[in-house]
Amino acid sequence: MRHDKAAMVLDLARRLAASAEGLTLDEMARAMEVGRRTAERMRDAVWALYPQMEEVPDPPTKRWRIRGGLSAFEQAPDTTELLELTKAAEALRRAGEPGRAAALEALEHKIKAAMRSTTLNRLAPDLEALVRAETIAVQAGPRPFEDEAVLSVIRRAIMAGTAVGFVYMGGSTPGRKRRIAPFGLMFGRANYLVGGDLDSAQPEAPRTFRLDHMEGVTALPDRASPPADFDLQAFASRSFGVYQGELEEVVLHIAPDKADEARAWRWHPTQTLTNLADGGVEVRFNSSGMRELAWHLFTWGEAVRIAGPDSLKAEMRQALEAAARAHGGA
Known part of the structure; x- marks a missing residue:
């Protein structure tokens, strides 16, 4: 479906209708993950379908946009899109953020209210079944404050x-x-x-x-x-969590029995993974927030060894010593 030409042209039309200032050809190419020449052809195809599209001078380039939006038929969401919106609102409410949840729920109601009744009736049974069939795992942690x-x-x-x-x-x-x-x-x-x-x-x-x-x-x-x-x-x-400080290069060695899990884990936006000779994996990234990273590494137990930096090793030792004191250890 991602490479279906008609679907891609409609996707581009939606993006052009959703942008107040319009998109340049380079922005279209990036958004659609195509080359500039392909973006030009897609723009022309959109223009043929939506002659109300306008060209907006923006020296040294140009932008294109569709004023007035698209019809309800062209904008009707599918079951998966409605489901994800519902689940996102549910996740926020369970996380203790009712205000943000209410904003998404209001958006869901507006979308449904704008849909044709025949389309809504067709999607409703599938949406209800999927909502019942999926849930969100409750995770321990502080309740985010929301006023x-x-x-x-x-x-x-x-x-x-x-x-x-x-x-x-x-x-x-x-x-x-x-x-x-x-x-x-x-x-x-x-x-x-x-x-x-x-x-x-x-x-x-x-x-x-x-x-x-x-x-x-x-x-x-x-x-x-x-x-x-x-x-x-x-x-x-910059930080592994929220605490900010000097950026340091973090190097972690993950044991072979946890290597696959480590490869599937999103450690940090700057991460690189390297396979080790023993079957383990090396995780390397630049970050601050060594204390929060040490807290997280507790969950990996013996599967992780800190190769650097020294500040992270110190934070881990302090955390281990504090935990040992609290539980009667030496």
Whole structure:
């Protein structure tokens, strides 16, 4: 289906209708995973089917877009797409994030309301059967803090380019008032605001603040925006978890009996895997957050050996010693 020409042309048409500014030929080629010449032919095919498509000058290049969207027939989702939307909302609700879950559920209702009744009636039995047949495993861990009012204040500040103020009960000085330029939000086992402390010597340096440690969050009139070169995804990818520090090269040796599992594991965006002579596998990546990585490595038991860096070995030794003290070990 991925290489079916008609499906690919319709996929491109949807992307052109979904983009307010339009797409360049290079962007079309990347999105459709084809060469530029193929992207040109696909664009022409879309233009023949949708003459309302328009060319938008954007020197030194051009963009194309379809104004007014596509018809409900062309946009009707399939069973799998509706199922994944339902499961994503369910996962958020089970993880203790009802606000984000409600947003996805509202989107699901809007999509279904826009569908033709005949299409919805055709999909409903299959969707109901799949929803009953699939579930999400409950994982141990802290419940992510979610206060819709707090998220709303932060999101409005991000869109307006203004600061937020709050009393932060975490960090080395609990109870301190903060004026923060919000750079973005990171959601995971705990939810964090990423921002710059306007009262510090380096207000452009990104720091993380746990949402459940913030009290009295308010919008401030101060103009505040992230540095022009700040990339939230790149920032998040620096660390194994959330804690940020100096990047270090991590080298792990996984025992042969766990090698297949290690190859299927997503350790880090920068990871490389190398087969070892004994049948094991070497995992190598650049990261900070050695403490969180040490915590994770506990789950691998004797199957993992830390080859480097020394800071990770030290974190693991400290964690092992603390666990031994807590359980009566030597």
